[in-house]
Amino acid sequence: MQLTVSKFAKLAGTTVRTLRHYRQLGILVPSQKNENDHHVYINEDFKRLHEIQLLQSLGLSLNEIKASLDNPQYSFDEIVRVQEQSLKHRRKAIDCSLALIKRIKWLKEKDQFNELNSELLMLLMNSMRVEEDQKKLLQKYVSTDIIEKVFPEDISKQTYLDEQLFNLVLLVHRATIHDLKPDHPSIQQQLKVIIANTQLNHLILHDEEKNEELYKNVKPYESLIPKHTIDFLTEAFEVLNTKKQSSI
Incomplete structure (x- = not known):
């Protein structure tokens, strides 16, 4: 099955603009060309898109996703492990920031x-x-x-x-x-x-x-x-x- 960018976007629940951005970054490029020499998406591209969306949900940036997917040693398990540590670190940083804000707000009340x-x-x-x-x-x-x-x-x-x-x-x-x-x-x-x-x-x-x-x-x-x-x-x-x- 060959799909134009608009049809692929509709079926995938995303936007044409997003797909074009992914294509510019090189993380999701249409796999084939039709008889008119236009790029078209196929079923295998859905798998790639879902992988990108999953990695985004884990907190990876698009540049990090591209680097991971382009890596011959790419391992989803390893990405999950590393990202877990990264998210824990971010959560600790966020908790510290919130605690700092709470302390300052308390002092503001004393002012x-x-x-x-x-x-x-x-x-x-x-x-x-x-x-x-x-x-x-x-x-x-x-x-x-x-x-x-x-x-x-x-x-x-x-x-x-x-x-x-x-x-x-x-x-x-x-x-x-x-x-x-x-x-x-x-x-x-x-x-x-x-x-x-x-x-x-x-x-x-x-x-x-x-x-x-x-x-x-x-x-x-x-x-x-x-x-x-x-x-x-x-x-x-x-x-x-x-x-x-x-x-x-």
Whole structure:
């Protein structure tokens, strides 16, 4: 049986436009020509089309499908195995993204005075986004217990620490608006409370060499934070540490 593109499309439940696109990509080319030298589809082409549609349903792109079908070692079982791993990876990424959005939405609800602008939201989201990388980095320097305190898996603890991060971001934001310097008493007091509440003091190592190494390793993450925020917090922490040392 020989079928024109329109008849084949109708029987296959697809469109002429789709078939022409498949032909341009080279993943489904009509198998024969009729007496008028026009390309026509035959029964075997239905099998190829169904294979393409099946691979699409598994999440493969048309370029990936073409590469697979053109491969002499093509194995449907192997494609299913690889695609299963790929989909699991994507699902994990989607779940992480949804969890991140949920955390940000919760902070937005806490923002009673609508202070969270786009810059602050991006700062918070970027900080949350790299948490897993930071956990892996810290494994070399501190115990698992300390990492759990700084980046807890427990949702209620995580929510609490998100609020402290929110407070830290707003601290700098408000200080900028009201022209308060890092050494201002109210800034120092709020910073002291936030550090106590977030267990950040556990990340200050007693080994000076390791402290330097840790600082160098976290340096790349500074690009996620506006320079004025880094400068402000750096000075504020230095003032706080100086006061702490002088009181000992």
